[in-house]
Amino acid sequence: MSETASGGKTPPTLTPAAFHIMLVLADGENHGYAIMREVADHTGGKMRLGPGSLYGTIKRMLADGWIEESDERPDPELDDERRRYYRLTGVGLKIVRAEAERLEQLVNIARGKRLLRNPRSV
């Protein structure tokens, strides 16, 4: 995480891929393929992360300290033990919250300008 972000002055702008991955991890730890599928489900298939986008983004988020690898493994009989599981760090949780709030503000502005066709559905 950058100095400004950790200092809490200006939250970093997240790429769409990073934001979606963090939204999935907000529910709890998960592995790469499950993250990819959930992102596709959340967006109705509009955002499809390929393996390169997925692990490239994960690499940068690990380096910035937004997510971390989990040491805990589910029952090996139920899951492939070679899989790596990722979870949000405290810093990551703050960042994804800040981004969600920023987007909420934007949606509220759009709602105030009556740009949304069905405000209740948002």
Added chain:
Amino acid sequence: MNSFSLANSLSVSVRLYRALLVAYPKTFRDDYETHMVQVFRNSFRDAYHCNGMPGVIDLWLHTCADLFVTALIERISEGSQYMFSPKVILWGGLASLFGGLFWMLTGLSNSPAALVLALVLGLGGLVGLYSRQAGQGGKLGLAGFALGIIGTVLPLAAIWWGFTSGLVANMKRDPASVAPWAFIFPLALVISGIGLTLLGLASWRAKTPHGWRGLPLGLGLLSILYSLTIWLVGIVPLSQGRLPWDTWNFGFYVLYPAVNVLLGLGWMGLGLMLTTEAGPQVTQSPPASA
């Protein structure tokens, strides 16, 4: 497709995908290759079970596009660790300095060899300038750098093609026939000029270099002017079936050398600036990440 052919196509696809992963830097592959292959294998099974062969084709198209873009990003980000160093800036500055001399020589002697050297050394100058921004130029700097490189490599490729295909040898007999080929030069130089202008804007915004901040921007605009001059004094006569140097004309004998000399002075100025700033005062900043 039965289960046997599914297993075969899955196996072939996975092998092919694993082979394609060589596009990524080694450190990235060491960390993520196994997991990427696993994700691809799972995606393949899902795509086949949901949509059959059309799903598999769609997966491959999407995977190839993803691989191309992200491998490039990883290569650039890995390269940036070595790129933003005073040594690169110093060598880039020296290349720019000598490149400027060859630009002047090109204008005064009209020698293709001097032009090739000026372009090749110009690549070094672009690398030096981009390196001097130390990642602070952001996407604008990166876009400018990429356009600058493309706009410099394109005329080099065109020169190589022109000489090896006999187009240049045919110039005296049929000037009009080489006009479309020669058109590549002003086009490429406009691209390079736009790239340099963007790089100059990024330099201005990032306040790098400390001194002569407007020089890269000025050099970019001058490069665009140069491409217009080439168009005027080279392509227009060629398309009319005459060689630019056949009869005395102001454009070819005065304007063209003058703009070359100005461009040479600009590149030399840039080289001087980079070499003087490549000392210990160069502050290192890591490039911005995700």
